[in-house]
Amino acid sequence: MSRTVYVNGQYLPETEATLSIFDRGILFADAVYEVTAVLDGGLVDFDAHMRRLARSLGELDIPAPCSDETLLEIHRELLRRNGLREGLIYLQVSRGAAERDFLMPDEPTPSLVLFTQEKALLESPTAKRGIRVITVPDQRWRRCDIKTTQLLYPSMAKTEAVRHGADDAWMVHEGTVTEGTSNNAYIVEPDGTVVTRQLSEAILHGITRSAVLAYAREAGVPIRERAFTVAEAKQAAEAFITSATSLVTPVINIDGHDIGGGTPGPVVRRIRELYIEESRRRLLAADHRSR
CATH class of the missing domain: 3.20.10.10 (D-amino Acid Aminotransferase, subunit A, domain 2)
Structure with missing residues (x-):
């Protein structure tokens, strides 16, 4: 069964999720990510992951796509929609889409992507x-x-x-x-x-x-x-x-x-x-x- 994923404000079936071919994450790997473990349907060390995400974004001068509270809501909604009890949630923030140029855009609009992955963590x-x-x-x-x-x-x-x-x-x-x-x-x-x-x-x-x-x-x-x-x-x-x-x-x-x-x-x-x-x-x- 197709997973529900999150792409730039929308919850979508994974088969319908798209990202611009001009996204700098695709063209330059101009993006950061976090992977949060899920145990018993809960997010392990979520606050620490958000602190590290903020640090990575700051080091690359990429604007935060939204607040930590909103990111928590998205994580929880993906857990609910996909019925995930054990596994991972992957989060990626890129500088967003722009004409291909080595010079970074002055006022980027970041892209935000999240998806779940089932994985046996406890009985690995x-x-x-x-x-x-x-x-x-x-x-x-x-x-x-x-x-x-x-x-x-x-x-x-x-x-x-x-x-x-x-x-x-x-x-x-x-x-x-x-x-x-x-x-x-x-x-x-x-x-x-x-x-x-x-x-x-x-x-x-x-x-x-x-x-x-x-x-x-x-x-x-x-x-x-x-x-x-x-x-x-x-x-x-x-x-x-x-x-x-x-x-x-x-x-x-x-x-x-x-x-x-x-x-x-x-x-x-x-x-x-x-x-x-x-x-x-x-x-x-x-x-x-x-x-």
């Missing part, structure tokens, strides 16, 4: 078995902190990984891991310390990353934010990724080297449980407050 097969990654050079533009739709290289890297029998790729810059193709990367040291790269323009400031680190610290899990090498990763006790699309997922093999015996480890399993439990608790509390 990859979360149970773990994923295999390869390492590739990080050849993206150097403003990875802005969540733009310039995703061709990450798409190429993930495709290369699958062709090599893996699930994803970790990108490497000057000898250290930056992040995965669509996720933040972590290792676990033998003493149980979780290590992940510090925030900078080299990586996306992940919303799931922020929540996971906060919940882990509250639970007493030691955290170190620093860069780590591929060699360190291959010698780690455990490894994992986080994102709205994967929540917390173990990494069990890097470049053909098994991590932690090639099976998901206890630290990653605990962190995944913490994240899901706390996310669901907060969604339930928010639902009670809204009644």
Whole structure:
């Protein structure tokens, strides 16, 4: 059955949704996006996603298409119309349609697109078995902190990984891991310390990353934010990724080297449980407050 999507003020069947061929998101990838996880019919970390959206728009000087309150209403209406209980909502804001020119228009009218995707997040097969990654050079533009739709290289890297029998790729810059193709990367040291790269323009400031680190610290899990090498990763006790699309997922093999015996480890399993439990608790509390 066709989904209902949202395009520039209209709820439409996906087969009827259109966007101008002159939209700068199409011509220049002049657009930003957010993906919000949906659990139990609720929007996980929605406010944090809206704050990051505002930051991305500000960095590119794209006007906000509407208020956060309106965006929340659109998200909720899409959940209702599509009956989505678990999965994702994708949101994209471009600078809008204009005659093709490298010079950005002075007074753009942004385009706004949203759609839902059903996906098993809680009972994800990859979360149970773990994923295999390869390492590739990080050849993206150097403003990875802005969540733009310039995703061709990450798409190429993930495709290369699958062709090599893996699930994803970790990108490497000057000898250290930056992040995965669509996720933040972590290792676990033998003493149980979780290590992940510090925030900078080299990586996306992940919303799931922020929540996971906060919940882990509250639970007493030691955290170190620093860069780590591929060699360190291959010698780690455990490894994992986080994102709205994967929540917390173990990494069990890097470049053909098994991590932690090639099976998901206890630290990653605990962190995944913490994240899901706390996310669901907060969604339930928010639902009670809204009644």
